[in-house]
Amino acid sequence: MLISIITAVYNNKACIGTCLDSVAAQAYPDIEHIVIDGGSTDGTLDIIKTRGRRISRLVSGPDKGIYDALNKGIGLATGDAIGFLHSDDVYENSLVIGGVASFLKEQKTDSCYGDLLYVSNKSTDKIIRYWRSGPYRAGLFKMGWMPPHPTFFVRREVYEKYGVFNLSLGSAADYELMLRFLEKHRISTGYIPEVLVRMRMGGASNKSVLNRIRANRMDRKAWEINGLKPYPVTLFMKPLRKLGQFVSGYPAPGRREIGYPANAAEALSAAEPVAEYRNDGPERQAKQGGEEKS
Secondary structure (H helix, E strand, C coil), X not given: CCEEEEEEECCCCCCHHHHHHHHHCCCCCCEEEEEEECCCCCCHHHHHHHHCCCEEEEEECCCCCXXXXXXXXXXXXXXXXXXXXXXCEEECCCCHHHHHHHHHHHHCXXXXXXXXXXXXXXXXXXXXXEECCCCCCCCHHHHCCCCCHHHCEEEHHHHHHHCCCCHHHHHHHHHHHHHHHHHHCCCCCCEEEEEEEEEECCCXXXXXXXHHHHHHHHHHHHHHHCCCCCCCCHHHHHHHHHHHHHCXXXXXXCCCCCCCCHHHHHHHHHXXXXXXXXXXXXXXXXXXXXXXXX
């Protein structure tokens, strides 16, 4: 099974190297890494050329923001499944992609997702929040639930059938896409009960109260354009669910849950963090229209 990983980047020389290193360190052999650069001028491209050992395709040029870049990547992808790793994020260990591929092959689901750690902008070793996704069931989006988008892997034919990111949704484009796939079209999915990605803190929608209000408005639009009706409290529960992420403990290794393939779980649990990409990195240089770090 070929896994396509798409990375969108723009003027992020501080972090792109660790992102590329984390992909290069994956033990799974069948990876297609597509990097879409928005026309960086800060030296990002030089780092990509020297550290992108597993890059299959590099495209550099102007775009309309991160979701336009990701859509370009989807259009270029040839893998059986597609995932996204943003330029300031890293995989938790060297066996993440192997575990994802094993899950999709054994469970035969349309998609899968896992857990995510929010870490400090200055050090990916400093954990700020732990986003434990939990198993999905139909209707859970109405309770303010969503999976962490960087952990969400989807078979390519799903994008071909149900579409890509809607650029009119701004920072809520990832939320709308997952709502459309899981809640509207009811694609099958599965939960991998392991941390898959470490994400540096940041995100355009959470930088101010005004941005949060705008994001809430776009979340509501996501339901409307899909002909779905949320509960009156749905969009208030979505940000409130974050509170529990600050008190959740980091998961103990070797954790099991029903429905998770044993061999993939063993691979993920046995993996040691890859020291070469667990480096320090300064605050994200966000591009306008950047993904909401929900």
